[in-house]
Amino acid sequence: MNVALVDSHCHLDYPEFAEDWTGVMSRARTAGVGMMVSIGVKLSTFDQVRDVAGRADNIYCTIGVHPHEAGNEGLSSPDILIAKSDDPKIIGIGESGLDYFYDNAPREAQQQSFRAHIAACRATGLPLVVHTRDADADTMDILEEEYAKGAFPGLIHCFSSSAELAQRALKIGFYISCSGIITFNSAKAIRDALIDVPLDRLLLETDAPYLAPIPKRGKPNEPGYVSFTAAKLAEIKGVSADDIARITTDNFFTLFSRADRSNLDIGNAGS
Numbered sequence: 362m363n364v365a366l367v368d369s370h371c372h373l374d375y376p377e378f379a380e381d382w383t384g385v386m387s388r389a390r391t392a393g394v395g396m397m398v399s400i401g402v403k404l405s406t407f408d409q410v411r412d413v414a415g416r417a418d419n420i421y422c423t424i425g426v427h428p429h430e431a432g433n434e435g436l437s438s439p440d441i442l443i444a445k446s447d448d449p450k451i452i453g454i455g456e457s458g459l460d461y462f463y464d465n466a467p468r469e470a471q472q473q474s475f476r477a478h479i480a481a482c483r484a485t486g487l488p489l490v491v492h493t494r495d496a497d498a499d500t501m502d503i504l505e506e507e508y509a510k511g512a513f514p515g516l517i518h519c520f521s522s523s524a525e526l527a528q529r530a531l532k533i534g535f536y537i538s539c540s541g542i543i544t545f546n547s548a549k550a551i552r553d554a555l556i557d558v559p560l561d562r563l564l565l566e567t568d569a570p571y572l573a574p575i576p577k578r579g580k581p582n583e584p585g586y587v588s589f590t591a592a593k594l595a596e597i598k599g600v601s602a603d604d605i606a607r608i609t610t611d612n613f614f615t616l617f618s619r620a621d622r623s624n625l626d627i628g629n630a631g632s
């Protein structure tokens with residue numbers, strides 16, 4: 362591979378990574394992963410996320426409140442996100458959205474917090490990292506309604522929704538991010554939906570430590586494994602692995618415009 366990959370969504374502050382941090386980082390480098398984004402899920406633990414982003418030039422982070430946490434920490438105003446995101450290490454807002462699969466927080470609280478995150482994106486110009494599960498209609502209704510009030514950039518992370526959601530998201534300029542789910546045998550409908558997503562709107566992620574791709578399924582996921590998802594995406598799109606790396610990395614820097622490309626560690630990918 363001649364171009365470094367980017368893991369656009371992982372949770373490097375989680376305890377799974379503490380013990381073997383050096384190993385996780387060196388395996389990522391060996392796999393050709395040149396940049397990682399550690400995603401915020403709670404304001405109360407954001408300092409830990411910011412801390413891991415401070416450990417290396419090629420780690421960035423986002424700030425936000427996961428829909429699971431919207432009952433405890435849900436936001437009714439974008440103000441705190443706008444104030445805290447004035448930081449060169451913070452390149453996006455989220456993850457936020459709607460999760461009606463687990464319903465860990467009341468749906469009204471999830472929706473209100475989601476809209477506050479959108480308002481922060483509109484104010485800062487930072488992209489929104491959207492988490493949506495079993496909530497396609499409400500997620501897209503809110504995104505479209507808010508988009509009509511004023512544009513904002515974003516992506517659907519860990520895409521596992523319908524082809525219809527993908528097409529609606531594309532229409533408001535959003536990107537679609539592919540996780541290890543696309544390697545699962547059961548994910549044919551998701552792979553089919555990706556056929557109609559243009560190459561210039563695709564990103565890659567692990568969502569580590571969750572959702573390890575085949576052939577690592579059942580183990581804790583880590584950024585280096587994004588290479589398996591890249592290979593699968595290349596197969597789905599009928600292009601080479603090098604093309605997928607080049608295109609998804611370019612897309613990443615287009616969407617996450619605060620990330621400095623000179624911090625991309627070309628490591629083993631450059632050889």
Ligand SMILES: [Zn+2]
Pocket residue numbers: 456492493518519
């Ligand atoms: Zn998520």
Ligand SMILES: [Zn+2]
Pocket residue numbers: 370371372400456568
């Ligand atoms: Zn996540």
